[in-house]
Amino acid sequence: MEINFINARSFTRSRLLLFIMRAFIFLLCTTVFSFNTVDSYSQQKIKIKKDMEMSIDEVFKVVSKQSKFSFLYPQELFKDAPKVNLKEGEILLNQLLTNIFSNGDTSFRLSDNNVIIVEKSDPKQLEIQKIKISGTVLDESGQPLPGASVVEKGTLNGVQTDFDGKFSLDVKNANAILEISFVGFETKDIVVTNQTELTITLLESTANLGEVIVVGYGTRKKATVTSAVAQVSAETFQDRAVANVTQGLQGAIGGLSITNSQSGGEPGAEQNINIRGLMTSNSTGTGIDNAEPLVIIDGAVMNINDINPEDIETVSVLKDAAAASIYGSRAAGGAILITTKSGKNMKGGMIVNYSNNFSYSTYTKWPDQANALDYAYAMNDALTNHNGRVWYTDERLGWIEQNMANPGSAPTLVPNSTNTSWDVTSGGLRGSGSTVWKDFLFHKWTQKSKHNLSIRGGDEKLNYYISGGAYFEDGLFKVAENNYNRYNLDAKIAAKPLKWLSLELLTKMTKSDAEFPWDPAYG
Numbered sequence: 351m352e353i354n355f356i357n358a359r360s361f362t363r364s365r366l367l368l369f370i371m372r373a374f375i376f377l378l379c380t381t382v383f384s385f386n387t388v389d390s391y392s393q394q395k396i397k398i399k400k401d402m403e404m405s406i407d408e409v410f411k412v413v414s415k416q417s418k419f420s421f422l423y424p425q426e427l428f429k430d431a432p433k434v435n436l437k438e439g440e441i442l443l444n445q446l447l448t449n450i451f452s453n454g455d456t457s458f459r460l461s462d463n464n465v466i467i468v469e470k471s472d473p474k475q476l477e478i479q480k481i482k483i484s485g486t487v488l489d490e491s492g493q494p495l496p497g498a499s500v501v502e503k504g505t506l507n508g509v510q511t512d513f514d515g516k517f518s519l520d521v522k523n524a525n526a527i528l529e530i531s532f533v534g535f536e537t538k539d540i541v542v543t544n545q546t547e548l549t550i551t552l553l554e555s556t557a558n559l560g561e562v563i564v565v566g567y568g569t570r571k572k573a574t575v576t577s578a579v580a581q582v583s584a585e586t587f588q589d590r591a592v593a594n595v596t597q598g599l600q601g602a603i604g605g606l607s608i609t610n611s612q613s614g615g616e617p618g619a620e621q622n623i624n625i626r627g628l629m630t631s632n633s634t635g636t637g638i639d640n641a642e643p644l645v646i647i648d649g650a651v652m653n654i655n656d657i658n659p660e661d662i663e664t665v666s667v668l669k670d671a672a673a674a675s676i677y678g679s680r681a682a683g684g685a686i687l688i689t690t691k692s693g694k695n696m697k698g699g700m701i702v703n704y705s706n707n708f709s710y711s712t713y714t715k716w717p718d719q720a721n722a723l724d725y726a727y728a729m730n731d732a733l734t735n736h737n738g739r740v741w742y743t744d745e746r747l748g749w750i751e752q753n754m755a756n757p758g759s760a761p762t763l764v765p766n767s768t769n770t771s772w773d774v775t776s777g778g779l780r781g782s783g784s785t786v787w788k789d790f791l792f793h794k795w796t797q798k799s800k801h802n803l804s805i806r807g808g809d810e811k812l813n814y815y816i817s818g819g820a821y822f823e824d825g826l827f828k829v830a831e832n833n834y835n836r837y838n839l840d841a842k843i844a845a846k847p848l849k850w851l852s853l854e855l856l857t858k859m860t861k862s863d864a865e866f867p868w869d870p871a872y873g
Contacts, residue, residue: 394419394443395468403433406450413443423468427456448503480520485548487515487530495532495552503527503539580604581666584691587659590707593798593834594655595662595688596621603667617823618864620655620836625669625684641683644673648690648856649844651680654861658819658838660705660802692842693806693813700807708801711825713792721724722750722784729779741779749782757784796824808844815842825866836862 394417406428412423447458447466458468487498494515501508504519511517521528524543530611531537537554565801580603592598600608606625613619618785625643666687673681693700720728726747730740742750749760761784766773774781804817817840825832841857 373653395440396443396446396833397437397440397537400438402436404436405433406431409434409446409450413446417443419443419464419465419466421468421795422461424470427468429440479780480522481524481526481542481546482518482520483528483542483546483548484518485516485550487511487517487532487550487552489535489552494526495535498530498532498552501529501531503529520541523719554582565837579666579668580606581664583664584662585685586665587662588705590659592659593618593821593836595659595665596623596654597664598659599623603665605669606667616834616864616866617825617832620863623654623686625667626671626682643667643684643686644677644681645686645688646677647688647858650856652858654686654688656819657688657690657858658802658817658840658860660800660819661802661817661838661840663689665689690815690840690842691804691806691817692815692844693808694810694844696807696813698807698809699775700805701804702805704801704803706802707798709798710795710854711798712795716788719788726750742782746780746782750784753782791829792826793828796826798823810846813843816840827867830867831865832867834862834864836860 362452363574396413396416414420415729427767451458451468456468456470456661458466461467485500487495487500489495494511494513496511496515498511498515498517499508500511500517502519503526504797505522507519507521509519510515519528522544526542528540528542528548529537529551530540530552530703532552535554538550538552540548540550572682582599582602586602587595590598596608599606600621606623609622609624611620611622616665623643626641645652646653647657666689667683668676668681668687670684673685677685726742730742733739733741749762752760753762760782763772763774763781765771798821800819800821802817802819804815806813806815808814817837817838819836819840821834821838825834837860839857839859841855844854
């Protein structure tokens with residue numbers, strides 16, 4: 351009998367090979383998965399949908415929803431902790447947790463099964479790690495800077511220098527970075543390393559001095575140096591069919607009174623602006639007049655309606671008499687500071703923008719009028735009460751009634767007794783027509799349209815803003831030309847080739863024309 355062991359040997363070898371492969375795959379997966387936890391933690395990103403404030407507990411819930419990580423910590427650990435400010439966008443999980451626990455009171459570590467353990471730090475250990483730093487903050491001439499801010503970067507740990515410019519601060523460790531800042535000076539960062547006594551010199555910032563004014567009661571931007579100020583931005587004027595800046599400001603700023611001028615509601619009419627009420631208008635103090643504010647556009651005194659509302663970046667209104675301390679007696683009635691748009695914040699990019707706006711307007715309120723027959727009876731009663739006579743005979747009252755039913759079917763005017771003129775007064779009395787003057791003289795609706803094209807771009811060193819605008823407004827009159835057209839061109843080019851040298855070209859051109867009925871007798 352012949353026994354063949356080949357199949358048995360082959361079967362045993364196959365089982366051994368299968369066992370080795372399974373063991374290898376198991377070990378490989380174990381290794382991969384053990385590395386994958388750490389690797390995924392370091393690469394895990396958390397998406398923040400919008401800027402918001404959240405408690406630390408709420409942040410942990412957001413992280414758990416967007417990742418496979420969970421948190422283990424005492425329930426009352428963050429009961430009194432301040433809320434966390436989150437910015438819209440994506441942030442690495444490791445960076446997010448580092449920012450939250452930057453004050454050193456708590457620590458975290460990654461354990462098995464994707465669990466992040468958060469613990470209270472040992473106060474004794476923290477005390478051992480902290481380093482006491484002392485120092486003095488000076489300006490370039492060696493004078494102390496009292497009130498300078500010294501902050502451990504990335505934390506809320508900070509102090510202010512005393513009258514002699516000295517400070518003392520405990521920082522976490524030798525890797526801490528001190529951020530020193532003072533109004534009108536460049537901010538400076540210093541790594542602590544092994545230093546315990548520092549002498550810090552801050553350099554004067556010419557850019558900051560151009561934007562900030564230091565006064566006895568604090569610091570203010572130049573546009574807000576007075577105690578009563580209000581400001582509006584470009585959104586106030588966008589997508590609105592306003593003829594000029596004053597119309598755009600109407601109702602936008604409290605305490606800014608804008609009323610119709612003698613031009614009334616004619617197309618493109620300018621309006622009166624008042625901030626501080628009436629003031630004397632001559633040296634004797636006997637004249638009282640409207641106190642018009644001083645208007646400054648990009649640093650130059652101009653008419654507020656000489657610019658296109660679409661070109662405005664901000665409008666600041668200085669409301670109290672302190673405006674005169676900056677701009678002189680011309681600002682006794684307040685001041686309006688207007689800054690137009692530029693391209694310095696475009697970060698090297700460029701934007702071409704075109705916008706248009708179409709709107710319709712009508713009279714605000716039209717008084718209810720008596721018809722021609724009721725008017726005739728009322729005037730007859732008035733004259734009868736005066737001298738016993740009448741303006742309208744029964745025949746003329748009949749003509750009025752007939753013309754109301756069928757216009758033009760009866761006489762509207764008749765000659766006088768001498769046949770030299772019409773028998774009618776200057777106010778239309780004795781006339782027997784029934785004209786609806788509202789429909790004869792005025793349109794029910796009138797159109798306004800606005801077109802704007804702008805190009806802006808550049809960066810802090812070289813930027814530009816060029817815009818052109820056209821505005822068209824029709825009046826309500828049917829019987830005469832009644833319209834207003836305005837064309838604007840604005841060019842703003844700025845360059846800063848050196849730290850101490852700035853060049854700026856401002857060009858503003860405007861052309862406007864208005865057509866309306868005019869009687870020389872009324873000027």
